[in-house]
Amino acid sequence: MRFLIIIPAHNEEKNLPLTLDSLQKQSCKDFRVVVVNDGSTDRTSEVISRYTENDVRFTTINLQKSEHQPGSKIVHAFKNGLQTEPVDEFDIICKFDADIILPENYLEEVGKAFTNNQTYGLVGGLLYVEKDGKWIYEGNSNKHHVRGPMKAYRRECFIQIGGLRETLGWDNIDSILLEDLGWKEIVIPGLQVKLIKVKGADYTIRPADYYGRYFYFLGLNRFLAYTAAAKEALKIKSPLFFFNIVGSYERCRSKKIELKITKEEQKAINARRWNMLKKKWLKM
Template sequence: MTYILISPCKNEGDYIEKTLISIRNQTVPPAQWIIVDDGSTDNSVDIIEKYLPSMPYIKVVNRPKGERRVGGGVIEAFNTGLAAVDVADYEYLCKLDVDLDLPPRYFEILLDRMAADPRLGTASGKAYYMHPTTNERKSELCGDEASVGMTKFYRRACFEEIGGFVAEVGWDGYDCHRARWFGWRAISWNDPDLQFIHLRPMGSSQKSIYRGRIRHGKGQFHLGAHPLFFMLSSLYRSVRQRPYVTGTLFSIYGYMKAWLQGEERFGDQDMTAFIRAYQLRALRSGKAEAAEWALQQRRDVLGV
């Protein structure tokens, strides 16, 4: 059960050492770890080079210098790393951010669960962050029906069938809908051995966390989110995730701006209808039941 890690890296000097140590401490190490230096101007590469003697499976791939751009830019860097290996040699692959602190059995557990369920296409643990004022550990509120964007662990067959990731903001929600569309299960678990620390708050890596919330709203429009579902889920997050009310307002602004400007959605009408049917059912019966219902609908159609 071999797996590879592919990590975009852009000025991650404040975080990457903890990620390197947490990968070195994995009970099942990767067969290869491709780190794509996306034009870093800090000491990121120097830190990586310090660990090469003890982590010979690391390979650094360089891209030209450019402005940090989450969403599309991150996936473009990931695709550069993907092109540097023959993925057919591996059963599993993972898009891994380098601002994470993973528990030591993280990949061992994911591999075991993938082996136990041949239709499990993508999986992850749950992301937490440290509150900046109270230093309390807080959940990033990731649903059980999707793998999280900062550590997307994929069965290669599923990844290839969905066509990889779209290079736009919102890619990390759309891919799980695509997986269900092709009859694969997407899931994340909150087991203690799968809980990891996101060293940088989600959505804060470009400009500010408020720009991140605007991108989130824009991404939700692109993947085809139903307006009612988006509004209600945004209100839910307004009391659960900082920056509370203002962050929610920026997210709504991003969604409405994309709508009013007539931006295109990722999928065709059938795909958008599939996503919205799942979301409306989730409002009635919860995301977990809705995800299983949507998955079964597609499996009946596909005969898998």
């Protein structure tokens, strides 16, 4: 299996070398890397040059800095990188972040999973973060979901779902759509990917406005959005948080902001979320 790996990068001079070094150390050597320099103002371009000048598998493109919109910015950069390569010459399309460290067998094991299981559409490992000198499971998502920093898609699946959407929630939209089309999303627990978090940052805590917009752009109907809002509010035991999330969601609805999914895809997403709700909460 041949890999096409797209890595969006903005001001990642410190982290990017760790990511690219981990790729050079892979036991699987059949890959192509496109690093998308998204308007960096630090020495990211110099870092990239050290690899592109010495390893023909690495290439790059430079963009003007994308507008900072959660979700859409990174997908916009990814799509620009994807356009530089003939997708049909690759078996697996990867979207990796510029601040991860992959185990040396990552590509090899992902390739084996796809080869041995023709229904696998999306495969990845688990994210680990450093805490008190130890690498521990991040725990920001269920262990059956491939996180955004390390997505690997079978090419046919990637094309069938229409690629990635430039919107908040893209890394959940892809999972739902591919499963609705009969593909499977698989996490390989033994593949531990290190996420180099900003010191002191906590990605598990998001502002209410983020959640409201996220639920809207995911295409959730009111009932499911309000239910999801209640779940987030319960986590921090704050009724006000619920109302703030709902307020953000309703503002998006009143503005009729365009969604990046079709009506049919929206129906599929709501159906999947409803089934998940019945299974987890209502035990139906």
